[in-house]
Amino acid sequence: MNFKEKILNYFNLNEADYLNLTRNIKDISLPSFDNFLEMDKASHIINNSIKNEEKIVIYGDYDCDGIMATSILVKCFQMLGVRVGYYIPSRYIDGYGLNEKRVNDFYQKGYKLIITVDNGIAQFDAINRAYELGMKVIVTDHHEMQDKLPECEAILHPIVSKYGNVVCCGAYVAFMLASKLLNRYDEYLLSLASIATISDMMVLKEYNRDIVRLGIYNLNKNKYRNISLLADNELINENIIGIKIAPKINAIGRMVENTSVNVLVEYMTTDNIERLEYLYNFINDTNEKRKILTKDAAVGISVNDDQSSIALITELKEGIIGLLANNLLNKYKKPAIVFTKDSHDETVIKGSARSKKGLAINEFLLENKDILITSGGHEQAGGLSLYIKNFEIFKERFESYAKTHPFIEEKEDYIDISITDINEDNYKFLRSLAPFGEGFKMPLLKISDIKVSSLCFSKTRLHILYPLSVNQKIIGFNYSKELLSNYDYIDIYGELGYSVFNGKESFDFNIRRICDKSNIVIGV
Numbered sequence: 001m002n003f004k005e006k007i008l009n010y011f012n013l014n015e016a017d018y019l020n021l022t023r024n025i026k027d028i029s030l031p032s033f034d035n036f037l038e039m040d041k042a043s044h045i046i047n048n049s050i051k052n053e054e055k056i057v058i059y060g061d062y063d064c065d066g067i068m069a070t071s072i073l074v075k076c077f078q079m080l081g082v083r084v085g086y087y088i089p090s091r092y093i094d095g096y097g098l099n100e101k102r103v104n105d106f107y108q109k110g111y112k113l114i115i116t117v118d119n120g121i122a123q124f125d126a127i128n129r130a131y132e133l134g135m136k137v138i139v140t141d142h143h144e145m146q147d148k149l150p151e152c153e154a155i156l157h158p159i160v161s162k163y164g165n166v167v168c169c170g171a172y173v174a175f176m177l178a179s180k181l182l183n184r185y186d187e188y189l190l191s192l193a194s195i196a197t198i199s200d201m202m203v204l205k206e207y208n209r210d211i212v213r214l215g216i217y218n219l220n221k222n223k224y225r226n227i228s229l230l231a232d233n234e235l236i237n238e239n240i241i242g243i244k245i246a247p248k249i250n251a252i253g254r255m256v257e258n259t260s261v262n263v264l265v266e267y268m269t270t271d272n273i274e275r276l277e278y279l280y281n282f283i284n285d286t287n288e289k290r291k292i293l294t295k296d297a298a299v300g301i302s303v304n305d306d307q308s309s310i311a312l313i314t315e316l317k318e319g320i321i322g323l324l325a326n327n328l329l330n331k332y333k334k335p336a337i338v339f340t341k342d343s344h345d346e347t348v349i350k351g352s353a354r355s356k357k358g359l360a361i362n363e364f365l366l367e368n369k370d371i372l373i374t375s376g377g378h379e380q381a382g383g384l385s386l387y388i389k390n391f392e393i394f395k396e397r398f399e400s401y402a403k404t405h406p407f408i409e410e411k412e413d414y415i416d417i418s419i420t421d422i423n424e425d426n427y428k429f430l431r432s433l434a435p436f437g438e439g440f441k442m443p444l445l446k447i448s449d450i451k452v453s454s455l456c457f458s459k460t461r462l463h464i465l466y467p468l469s470v471n472q473k474i475i476g477f478n479y480s481k482e483l484l485s486n487y488d489y490i491d492i493y494g495e496l497g498y499s500v501f502n503g504k505e506s507f508d509f510n511i512r513r514i515c516d517k518s519n520i521v522i523g524v
Contacts, residue, residue, distance in 0.1 A: 003417060003421045003426045003429070004426075004429055006415050006416075006417070007415065007429070007430060007433070007443065010413070010415050010443050011433070011440075011443075018433075021209075021433060022432045022433065025213060025214060025217045028210045028213060028214055030185070030207050030210055030211060030214075031163065031164055031207055033176040033177070033179045033180040034180070035161075035162075035163050035164070036156050036161040036163050036173075036176060037160070037161040037162055038154040038155060038156060038161060039156065039161070039176070039177070039180055041153070041154045042138050042140075042153070042154035042156055042177060042180075043177070043180045043181055045113070045136065045138060045153050045154060046113070046115075046138070046181060047181075049112060049113045049136075050080070050082050054112035054113055055084075055085065055109070055110050055111045055112055055113075056077070056082070056084045056085070056111065056112070056113045056114075056115065057084065057085035057086060057087065057106050057109075057111045057113070057114055057115070058070050058073045058074060058084060058085070058086040058087070058115050058117060059086075059087050059089075059098050059102065059114055059115070059116045059117070059119070059120075060086065060087070060088045060089070060116075060117050060118055060119070060265075061088070061089065061096065061097075061117070061118040061119050061170070062088055062089060062090065062091050062096075062252075062253030062261050063118075063199070063200070063250055063253060064195065064196055064199035064200070064246045064249040064250050065118050065169045065170045065171050065196040065199060065200040066088065066117065066118035066119070066170060067088065067249055067253075067261075067264045067265065067268065068171035068174075068192040068193060068195055068196040068199075068249075068268070069117035069118045069140070069169075069170045069171040069173070069174035069196065070086050070088060070117055070118075070174075070265050071192055071264075071265050071268035071269055072117075072171060072174045072175050072178050072189045072192050072193060073086075073115065073117060073174050073177065073178055074086050074265055074268075074269050075178075075188070075189060075268070075269045076177075076178035076181055076182060076186075076189065078269060079182060079186070080181065080182070085106075085109070085111060086262070086265055087102060087106075087259075087262065088253075088259075088261045088262045088264065088265060089102070090253075090256075090257065090258060090259050090261060091253050091254070091261075091318060091319050092257040092258075092317075092318060092319075092343050093257075093258070093259065096119065097119040097120070097122070097123045097126070098114070098116055098119060098120055098123040098126040098127065099123070099125075099126050100125055100126050100129045102126070103126050103129045103130045103133070103135070104129070104133075106130075106135070107130075107133045107135060111135065112135060112136060113135065113136045113137075113138070114130055114135060114136070114137045114138070115137075115138045115140065115177075116137065116138070116139050116140060116141065117140050117141075117170055117171075117173070117174045118140075118141060118142070118143075118169075118170025118171070118174075119141055119143070119170075120137070120139035120140070120141045120150065120152075121139060121141040121143050121144075121145055121146070121149070121150065121155070121157060121160075122143065122145075122146050122150075123150065124146075124148075124150050127139075127150045127151070127152055128151070131151070131152075136152075136153045137150075137152040137153060138152065138153050138154045138155075138156070139152050139154070139155045139156070139157070140155075140156040140157070140170065140173045140174055140177055141155075141156075141157050141170060141173065142157060142158055142167055142168055142169055142170050142172070142173055143170075145157070145159065145160065156173050156176070156177060157173065158172075158173065163176075164206060164207060165205075165206060166202070166203055166205050166206050166207070166208055167202065167203070168197070168202060168207065168208055168211075169193070169196045169197050169199075169200040169202050169208075170196070170200070171192060171193040171195075171196030171197070171200075172193045172196070172197060172202075172207075172208070172211060174193070175189055175190060175192070175193035175211075187218040187222060188218070188222070188224060190211065190214055190215055190218060191215045191218045191219050191222075191224065191227070192215075192268065193211055193215065194211050194212045194214065194215020194216065194218075194219075194241075195215065195227070195241050195245055195246065197211055197212050197215075198212060198238050198241040198242055198246065198435070198437060199241065199242070199245075199246035199249070199250070201437070201438045202438060203438050203439035203440075204435055204436070204437045204438055204439055204440045205439055205440070209435065209440070212238065212435045212437075213435060216236055216237055216238065216241075216435065219236045220235060220236055225273070225276060226267055226268060226276055226280070227245065229276075229280045230244060230245040230248050230249070230280070230283070231244050231245055232244060237434060237435070238434060238435035238436060238437055242437075247287060247290075248283050248284060248287040249264060249283070251283070251286050251287035251289075251290040252264055252283060252286055253319060254290055254317065254319025254320055254323075255286050255289060255290050255293075255317060255319060255320070256286065257317070257343070263279055263282065264283070266279065267279040267280070267283065290320065290323075293316070293317075293320055294320055294323045294324055294327065297314060297316055297320070297324050298324060298327045298328065298331070301328065303328070303332050303334065307334065307399065308334060308399055308402035308403045308406070309334055309335050309336070309337075309398050309399050309401075309402035310325075310328050310329075310332060310334050310335065310336040310337070310338075311336075311337045311339075311391075311394070311395040311398050311399070312337075312338060312339065313339045313340065313341075313349060313388075313391065314338055314339065314340055315340065315341075316338070316340050317340070318340050318343070318350055321338040321339065321340050321350075321351065321352040322338075322352035322354070322381070322383075324336075324338045325337060325338040325352050325353060325354040326354045328354075329354040329355065329356070333407070334402070335353070335354070335355040335356070335359050335361070335398075335402055335407075336353070336354050336355075337351050337352070337353040337354075337384075337398060338351060338352055339351040339391070341388070342385065347387055347388055347389070348373065348385055348386070348387055348388065349385065349386060349387075349388050349391065350383070350384070350385045351383065351384045351385065351386075352381075352382075352383055353365075353377065353381060353382045353383070353384065354380065354381055355379070355380050355381070355407075356380060356407045356408075357379070357380070357407065357408045357410055358405055358406055358407040358408035359401070359402060359405040359406070359407065360379045360380075360405075361377050361378070361379060361380060361381060361382040362376075362377050362378050362379060362382055363379075364398070364401050364405075365377065365382055365384055367401075368394070368397055371386055371390045371393060371394055371397075372384055372385065372386050373385045373386055373387065412444060413443070413444065414443070414444040414445065414446045414493060415443050415444070415445050415446065416446050416447075416448065417445050417446065417447060418447065419447060419468060419474075419509075421445075422468060422472050422474070422496065422507065422508070422509045423472060423507060424471070424505075424507045426496060427496045427497075427498060427507045430443075430496055431498075442495055443495075444493055444494070444495070444512070445493065445494060445495060445496065445509070446491060446492070446493050447491070447492050447509065448491045449489050449491070450489065450490050450491070450492055451488070451489055452484050452485065452487050452488060452489065452490060453488075454466075455474075455481075455484070457480070457481045461480055461481040461482065462478065462480045462481075463475070463476060463477045463478065463479065463480075464476035464477075464479050464511065470504075471504065471505055471506045471507060472506065472507055472508065473506055473508050473509075474492070474508065474509045474511065475497075475508050475509070475510050475511065476492070476494075476510075476511030476514065477511075478523065479511065479514060479522075479523055483522065483523055484514075484522070487516055487522070489517055490514050490515065490516060490517075490522065491514070491515045491516075491517070491519075492509070492511050492513075492514050493511070493512055493513040493514070493515070494509055494510045494511040494512040494513070495509075495510050495512065496508070496509060496510075497509070497510040
């Protein structure tokens, strides 16, 4: 079986499936915005508000999806020649979702129509308050519905609106509304929705996959200044979105405790180059601080090997505790919950939890609601709050639960290949299937029986740099010659990659893991 056959077999694709997944960008058409139930109703209400010169405000969220969704509608109204207000809530001041205080503020400022993006489907009290004040509300959201729906003018939601078979992100819904108002698909607005699709980890199937393909194509074709800066001017693909663009956008909502998170919408919608450069520096500097803060916090924590779980209180910002919990989970292979003090009530602590298959965070939280103030989440992640006086009993319960609910080792699928499979043609074939992501992961590749004595290392002898030809090599960082000298043969796991150095292209095998012949991981 050749490389191409192995890849298609791995994804359970036939030739027709492959041709459909890799069809020309020009042949991709997203399902119509009119497929959303109540789209006509929503656009009619908005157009009437514009006609009647009523003030409109967009209410978003502080993560990348919410920022993009807000920016899409703000930019859409700019294109229509309509000035609208917008507000991105502060994680620290407002919390998630539309709230009554902000509704009251909007009323005082004369707003008549609130459009929520990436929130609203569960904000019943705030929406009811808006109606008490004689305001109108249109909800655009994608989050899980409650037992009932809010009573509002119109709801645009992939499930409620029966749009399709997969859940899209909030920015996709906002993009569809913008497209209805403009009566066309705008390339820039589509690109913002594609970034949000990756950042919010939507399953890359059907229209989610299509909008990401279209968005990446547009981003590289048009080279939008604001997005290129976030990408460090690199060629954009799903990996660059995930590791460079989205984290910088998310950093502001995590780090900044006032309402200046709203400058992100300006960054995404302004035509002022000087202002753009200024805002970029602010975004980039904040992200660098976020990285240092998270790294330093992780270094300062030690975990007892006898413990089955990690539960601790830190002095970190609330926006960082989820990142720290994830770092601890990956480092110690134990479920982790990190708490910090509530900025509004010193008797309360807020926590962020991370886990893996075997210990379901949502089930644990449900079983311990008697000592929790708030809680929510899913199997592998969640958020909660409790009174600090209950922390020790909570910690004991979490430890007890972890001992009886150990992680379940999931069998990791891989594809056996040979060294001769590391070449330009195979790399390009694999990338033709991109984007990879949630529900369509980049396959893990395995090369067996590599003779250690044949490997070449960097000058420092700390990294594998094994040339196979002029433009092919095997790369493995932090696998020193001293570490591997104890083994005769090893198996390497990784991915095909591409790099350019001094103008020369190279098609590489990037090592992600090394095992000995007993399948024991080396170096971790």
